[in-house]
Amino acid sequence: MQAETLWLIVLGCGAATFFWRFLGVVVVRRIDANGAIFQWITCVSYAMVAGLIFRMVIMPESELAGVSLVIRIAAVVIAFAAYFLFRRRLVAGVLAGGVSLSAMVLWFG
Amino acid sequence: MRKAMLDALSLPAFILLFTMMGFGSLARGAGFGADMAAIATLFIWGLPGQLAMVELTTTGQGIVAIIFACSLANARFLPMVVSFVPAMSRGRSSLLGRSLDAQLLSINSWAMCLREFPNIDTRFRHRYYITFASCILMAAVMGTLFGYHGAVLLPAAVVLGLIFVSPLFFALVLAAVPGCAQRLSMVLGCATIPVANLLFPSIDLLITGLVGGSLGFAAGKFWKTFDAS
Numbered sequence: 001m002q003a004e005t006l007w008l009i010v011l012g013c014g015a016a017t018f019f020w021r022f023l024g025v026v027v028v029r030r031i032d033a034n035g036a037i038f039q040w041i042t043c044v045s046y047a048m049v050a051g052l053i054f055r056m057v058i059m060p061e062s063e064l065a066g067v068s069l070v071i072r073i074a075a076v077v078i079a080f081a082a083y084f085l086f087r088r089r090l091v092a093g094v095l096a097g098g099v100s101l102s103a104m105v106l107w108f109g
Numbered sequence: 110m111r112k113a114m115l116d117a118l119s120l121p122a123f124i125l126l127f128t129m130m131g132f133g134s135l136a137r138g139a140g141f142g143a144d145m146a147a148i149a150t151l152f153i154w155g156l157p158g159q160l161a162m163v164e165l166t167t168t169g170q171g172i173v174a175i176i177f178a179c180s181l182a183n184a185r186f187l188p189m190v191v192s193f194v195p196a197m198s199r200g201r202s203s204l205l206g207r208s209l210d211a212q213l214l215s216i217n218s219w220a221m222c223l224r225e226f227p228n229i230d231t232r233f234r235h236r237y238y239i240t241f242a243s244c245i246l247m248a249a250v251m252g253t254l255f256g257y258h259g260a261v262l263l264p265a266a267v268v269l270g271l272i273f274v275s276p277l278f279f280a281l282v283l284a285a286v287p288g289c290a291q292r293l294s295m296v297l298g299c300a301t302i303p304v305a306n307l308l309f310p311s312i313d314l315l316i317t318g319l320v321g322g323s324l325g326f327a328a329g330k331f332w333k334t335f336d337a338s
Contacts (some may be wrong), residue, residue: 001140001166001169003142005172006140006141006142006145006166007145008172009162009166009172009175009176010141010145010148010149010152010153010162011148011152012172012175012176012179013149013152013153013158013159013162013175013176013179013180014148014149014152014153016158016176016177016179016180016183017152017153017154017155017158017179017180017183017186018152018208018211018212019180020180020183020184020185020186020187020190021186021187021190021208021211021212021214022208022211023187023190024186024187024188024189024190024191024194024211025190025194025204025207025208025211026204027187027190027191028190028191028194028195028207029204031191033195036330038191038192038195039290039326039329040322040323040326041188041191041192041322042188042191042192042291043290043291043294043321043322043323043325043326043329044188044294044318044319044321044322044323044326045185045188045189045191045192045318045322046192046283046286046291046294046295046298046322046325047294047295047297047298047301047317047318047319047320047321047322047325048185048188048189048298048314048315048317048318048321048322049185049189049216049219049220049279049283049295049298050283050294050295050296050298050299050321051298051299051301051302051305051313051314051317051318051321052157052185052216052302052314053276053279053280053283054298054299054302055302055306055313055314056275056276057273057276057277057280058303059302059303059306061160062131062272063268063269063272064269064272064273066269067269072273075273075277076277076280079277079280079281080280080281080284083281083284088285090119090120090278090281090282091119091120093277093281094120094124094274094277094278094281097273097274097277098270098271098273098274098277099270101269101270101273102266102267102269102270103266105265105266105269105270106266
């Protein structure tokens with residue numbers, strides 16, 4: 001594709017994403033932060049983000065798809081175990097999960 | 110603010126550096142220039158949309174289709190902004206100021222701030238957010254450029270571990286979220302996404318949010334009346 005077209009795509013995608021952000025800003029001005037609508041939208045955003053994460057781990061489209069599901073789930077369990085073991089330190093959980101996934105891929109993959 | 114920079118540099122900045130390296134190399138494969146890839150990270154600032162953009166460009170779709178797909182993949186920013194802005198309490202209140210704040214928002218800063226805000230004085234929340242978000246955005250742009258130029262070649266197993274770190278981080282951050290309705294929504298979101306992905310792959314996240322979130326919200330309401338009675 002030509003450079004102009006690609007630039008158009010990049011800027012168009014930026015604007016299209018900003019559209020949702022801006023809509024969020026407009027909506028937030030019109031609703032009560034303690035009201036039911038706000039609580040509902042908050043729940044929707046949590047469900048969306050959780051679904052996105054779940055999809056990334058369980059049904060990945062990235063290179064992770066080549067790693068068996070058992071290894072991925074085992075690494076998540078290890079990460080959570082380390083996280084709670086080390087008094088809810090994010091670094092501990094993330095490190096344990098990432099390293100254990102790499103190790104298991106080397107071992108079994 | 111120092112806490113924000115430390116929190117950003119301790120982990121999220123590195124995670125973004127690595128995940129955006131993946132985007133950088135994909136963008137190169139699709140024919141984008143290095144400047145385009147960096148601007149894409151800076152302006153779109155939402156990986157699922159960026160990936161949709163690159164994938165559809167590779168397969169040679171039309172501009173409108175690409176922009177539409179990118180927009181759909183990033184539609185989560187609407188509810189994310191709505192749930193985020195009031196949490197800052199004393200942030201900017203003008204339309205322009207809030208739009209700029211919204212432009213900086215990403216899953217990382219959203220999740221991290223909602224987790225950390227209860228421990229931060231309301232006066233400093235906005236500053237914490239801006240500092241944190243700017244730090245990780247810079248790391249992301251750097252990562253995009255590194256990935257584009259193929260700066261580091263790592264063994265495959267290590268790369269897999271690095272890719273895995275990103276969802277893992279979000280999962281751990283969100284594990285600390287309070288509120289039974291919110292927690293239920295997340296569980297229901299996880300339950301909905303496989304079905305939604307199977308039936309409507311292009312709008313699976315929207316459906317997941319609406320179904321999981323609405324059920325979680327309703328259950329939370331029911332729970333409260335149940336508790337009260």
